[in-house]
Amino acid sequence: MDNHEMEQVIKGVRAGDIDQFGMIIDAMQKPLFVYCYHMLGHRQEAEDAVQEVFLKAFERLDSYRETVSFSAWMYKIAYHHCLNLLSRAKLNRVVTFLRAGIQTVSRHEGEKRVEAEEYVSNPLHVALTKLSAKERNLLILRVVEDRSYEELALLLDTKPATLRKQYERALKKCKSTMIVMEGGDRHDAISEVR
Template sequence: MDKEQIERVIEEIKSSGSLEMFGDIIEALQQPIFTYCYHMLGHRQEAEDAVQEVFIKAYEHIDKYTKSDSFSAWVYKIAYHHCLNLINRRKLYRMVPFLKRGMAAVSQNEGEIRVDHEQVSYPLHQAMSRLSAEDRNLIILRVIEEKGYEELSVLLNKKPATLRKQYERALRKCKHYLQLQKGGEVNEAYKAIR
């Protein structure tokens, strides 16, 4: 489904509220949004849950969507803010240990820290996880999602030149974190972001 078709379907959904038609939109955008959430959060299950929440929010607030942005850019913005909230919640749980005592402990062996090696190598994932959510977001959108600076400008509400500089700084940080690691897999990860 191309952008024009999506826009037509969105207009019909706005007038009819058709959940069935929104299913077509989900089908068209689900995989890219999942990939984005997965790289932001680093956990498959969290990303799957996040994608569901993002599309629920998009449907619930579809009347707020305007054609000034593309619909996919609007959904990416929802995904970014949702992932950012999840990341901030994680930080809160780390900062307030007594909150975690009452919660059931989840084993890391249960897939909590699974990394899809087809998408990004483990050393690169480790290096990216040390970046701020904003820097990680920019790298994911630029490298993995292959968004241009003009499109990123619309998504992130910043000038393309500003984003280019921010991206270069984020890449330098990521490369620095990769250099701190050792091993052959690190060399492959380093080449991936060059």
């Protein structure tokens, strides 16, 4: 569905034809799932997050303005929702460790242990988890969702040149982590990130 068609559907939903929101779901469900999965790292959490993002979008549809594309607006809702989930998950992991009697372990050490146990397999996935949520968001939107710097600038309220530098730093950080993890060839790690 192109932007013009999406805008027509939005007008229909705003006019009271709620059934047309299903067309928005059909168009956005898969890309939002991929985004949420990369942000959260778990299939079930991503599926739940996508449903909550659609609910929030439906509830806030009157606040949408055509200054940015509808998909960018949806990604912004998804980004903030995923940030909230990540913050809660981190707090829950620390509390769980403290309740389990690991009170002699510092909070930082407890987080490291949980993360080490949780993300052992895929080097790219592990490298992404080492990035901040903001860095991960930028990489996912730029690489996976193929968003331009200009669209990202509107979405993230930042200058394109600033985003380009942030992207380059995040990509370098991700590549470095993968190289260290694989203990091997720099070219293999770089090609997997691209």
